[in-house]
Amino acid sequence: MIALGSRAPDFSLPNHEGKQVSLADYRGRNVVLVFYPLDFSPVCTDQLSIYQEVLPQIEEQGATLVGISVDSSWAHRAFRDKLGITITLLSDFEPKGAVIRSYGAYLDEVGHGNRSLVLVGPDGVVSWVHESPTPLEIPGANLIFDALEQDG
């Protein structure tokens, strides 16, 4: 995983509508990057559903939560519609997983990102990381709140 205190690699990826979103767009805010394996997989569905429930509280703390996986924009659109979630989902589809790799969160053996969280501070520096021991383990939203409180 990317090291604490390092500058978060910038990126520009399409969201569920194909619109490019850059990390730099969030400069001045805390951004929680949620790297997750795949849209529609059972564990990812649980993870993003839980995060959706606490999205207002995360935003109240001055942070933005962004999901990133190797799925296409079209898959993201269908996944958001199916779950009725509003979380920004970005597509690291081509070249596959390049951004996820730049954060050290790519699993070559399975071809997708590991389940991990990265908090990027308002200055664009990585202030907290969490990597699940296995893709099957969901990091509870409490970890995000703890990280935001520690950071604030």
Add this chain to the structure above:
Amino acid sequence: MLGEGSEVIVYVDLACPRCSLAWTRMSALPLRLVLRHFPIASKHPRAPALHAAAEAAGLQGEGAFWEMVDSIFSDQGRVDDPHLWERVRRLGLDLERFNRERRSEPVAERVRRDFESGIRAGVAGTPAAFVAGQAVGEDIAESLRTLS
């Protein structure tokens, strides 16, 4: 609280099939079960209404709370309002009061408080159980069998 024995705090989503199965198995064990509300609306849109219904039933008697929970878990395919009203009538509860209270702020607050306590405890899916502050393994009923 339901039953006697070691205390287990269980976070459930009343619309979640896995919760229904785990609850049925846990209820058969000699444990004191403490149910905490953990409705995941984006996954189960009816969940918040079901948890509010259980709380509102509970305001008319603790027994009614558990009967409503059991009734929902045992028939998760019938969870629209008319099905809830049918349950209320069957349990002999005051329907007008039920309808008023299930939409009330105290009931919503109670459900929200449970949900937030679950988030703080690291709940990341349902069902989730805790014994003496420690999370119970993934196969909850099987893990709890050793406790009982």
